[in-house]
Amino acid sequence: VAKTAEALGLPGIGSECAYFATNKNAMRRQFEQHGVPTTVSTKISTPEELQAFAAAHPLPLVIKPSDCSGQRGTTKIEEVGQLLPALADALHFSTDGMAIVETFAEGPEINITAVVNRGEITFLSFSERVTAAPPHFGIAIEHAAPLAIGNAELDALRDAAAASIRAIGLNDGIAYPQVILSPHGPRVLEIAARIPGGFMREVALALSGIDLIEVAILQALGDRFEVDALRGPSHPAVNVKFITELDTAPAGTPVAAITGLDTALACTGISKVYMGLNAGQNIPALTSSAARFGAVIANGATRLEAQTRARKAASTIRFTYAAS
Numbered sequence: 001v002a003k004t005a006e007a008l009g010l011p012g013i014g015s016e017c018a019y020f021a022t023n024k025n026a027m028r029r030q031f032e033q034h035g036v037p038t039t040v041s042t043k044i045s046t047p048e049e050l051q052a053f054a055a056a057h058p059l060p061l062v063i064k065p066s067d068c069s070g071q072r073g074t075t076k077i078e079e080v081g082q083l084l085p086a087l088a089d090a091l092h093f094s095t096d097g098m099a100i101v102e103t104f105a106e107g108p109e110i111n112i113t114a115v116v117n118r119g120e121i122t123f124l125s126f127s128e129r130v131t132a133a134p135p136h137f138g139i140a141i142e143h144a145a146p147l148a149i150g151n152a153e154l155d156a157l158r159d160a161a162a163a164s165i166r167a168i169g170l171n172d173g174i175a176y177p178q179v180i181l182s183p184h185g186p187r188v189l190e191i192a193a194r195i196p197g198g199f200m201r202e203v204a205l206a207l208s209g210i211d212l213i214e215v216a217i218l219q220a221l222g223d224r225f226e227v228d229a230l231r232g233p234s235h236p237a238v239n240v241k242f243i244t245e246l247d248t249a250p251a252g253t254p255v256a257a258i259t260g261l262d263t264a265l266a267c268t269g270i271s272k273v274y275m276g277l278n279a280g281q282n283i284p285a286l287t288s289s290a291a292r293f294g295a296v297i298a299n300g301a302t303r304l305e306a307q308t309r310a311r312k313a314a315s316t317i318r319f320t321y322a323a324s
Contacts (some may be wrong), residue, residue: 002028012170017170023066024065025139031165035163036213039069041100044087044092054101061077065095071137074090074233088256105180106182106289109131110176112176113201113204114165117172118173120227128144130144139291141242143238143240145237146237146303156185159323161177176324199297202238206299237305238297239303241296245283249283252282253282255281255282255283255320257320258278264317269299269309270298270299270309270313272297273296275294
C-alpha cells in the first residue's frame, strides 16, 4: 500500500518506512543506528548462524520469522535441543527466507499506541500485554490499563517509543511500539506503523477518546487536522479479556452451541463482546494470536475494576460441546 501510494503521489508512510516497520531484521538495524534501547539480535537463516549466536549469548533466546506477525513461528528457547526446530518453524512463516534471533528480556510487555501528525507524536495508550503461561509464549490473553508503574518508568517508556518511531522514519501515521519494561529499562522489541490488531484500536479509543480509524482516514485523504480536536469521551481504565482454549474445553473439542453473548454485553461497563467461533467448529489450539476466538472489553474507574468487569462478563458466556 505504501509503495502504491508513493507511486501515485498519494499520502502515505512511504515504502522505506513500511519496510522498516514490517521486516524485523531491518527494523533492528534502524534501532541500532538510532540508539533505540533494544535486545541483542542478529539475522539468521542457517543452523550454523543460530548456533554461533547461541554460543555467544546465554539462554533463553527468542527466534521469530523476519517478517510475520501474530506470534506465528515465535519460540522462546530454554534448551539447546529447541534451537533447530525453532529455526525451522520461524523460517516456515517467513516470506524472505530469514529469521531473527535475539536475547530474551525479562519484564512486563507494554503495548503503546500513538499518532504521528506532521512529525509530532501524541501517545494515546499504554497497556500491559498479559500473556499465557508456558508452554505458550508471547500470546496475549488480556490487555490491562492503566499501567501499575511510576512516572519515571512511564517517561522512559515514552522516550524509548519515540526513539523507535523516529528510527523507522514515521512522520505521518499510526505507531504501535511493543516494549519490554526490563529491570535495566525499556527494551523496544518491535514497532508497527498501522492500526494494530488484537483490539488495540479499542484500547486506544477507550483511554484517549481518539479513534485510530478516523485518524487513518484523515491521513489517507491528506487532510490536515489537530489530534486533540478528535478527542471524544474516554475512561481511566480498560481491560480486554480474550477467550481461548484456556477458558473452554481442550483444543479440538467440537462446539454445539454458544450462548450468553447478550448477557455478557449487558453487564456493567462492557463496551464490546466479540465471538469469532461458531457452532459446528472446533476449539482452536492456542498456537498464535489468531487462535483467540473471542473477547470481552470493559471500561472502569480503575485497572482492577475494568479487569473484574471483563472477567465477570466473560464468565456468563456458555459453551455447549458436541460429541467428537
